[in-house]
Amino acid sequence: MTTDAHNRTGRVALVTGGSRGLGRALTRELIATGWVVVTDGRDAGALSRLRANTADSDALITVPGDVADPDHRAALIDPVTKLGGLDLLVNNASLLGPSPQPALADYALGTLEEVYAVNLLAPLALTQLALPHLERRTGRIINISSDAAVEPYEGWGGYGSSKAALDQLTNVLAAENPRLRIYSLDPGDMRTDMHAQAFPGEDISDRPEPETVLPALIRLIDGELPSGRYRAAALVPQVTA
Secondary structure (H helix, E strand, C coil): CCHHHHHHHCCEEEECCCCCHHHHHHHHHHHHCCCEEEEEECCHHHHHHHHHCCCCHHHEEEEECCCCCHHHHHHHHHHHHHHCCCCEEEECCCCCCCCCCCCHHHCCHHHHHHHHHHHHHHHHHHHHHHHHHHHHHCCEEEEECCHHHCCCCCCCHHHHHHHHHHHHHHHHHHHHCCCCEEEEEECCCCCCHHHHHHCCCCCCCCCCCHHHHHHHHHHHHHCCCCCEEEEHHHHCCCCCC
């Protein structure tokens, strides 16, 4: 990343899981509207393809790795420090867990720990590192949740409970940091790799593309809504729940 790119855009975002799905859509949208974006993903090849398909690659910093890894999280914060602050943190990276989803009675606890490590502990750990940089710019945090956090879907006890815990973590963070806007967003069903994994063998072509959620995200990023949990379909009615 060059200093010129930072001077040209002004605003800096850190988006986890930017190599595919909603994270990729948001990363490309932010760059198109003048942001510098730091993003990551476990698939280095997917990150390379993201760079190749980004109009202003000078405004994109990619850091391959797993958000559950403390060294990787530190590597994500390093460019933020060099850029002088952070305006937006989006904890988007998630781990589905087993596919098909098992009943809780059969859920391997070691696997559940892995799901919680990515979906709950990593967002908190990254937030802890990012808070000083966000406070400098009165930035915002968006944690990507799920309808499985509030609906008792059979087989979704692992992933769903990790997102329910993330919702409450978001609520408490907001109470503890009243100067910042801190959100949890349920994007609704989307046509993503994770959704395909959740429903193996099913046709999910009727689900909306991740890009349809962008208007709801932009409303949280640029609007004046108070901290809290929101559904994309409620923020932007044309978004399919």
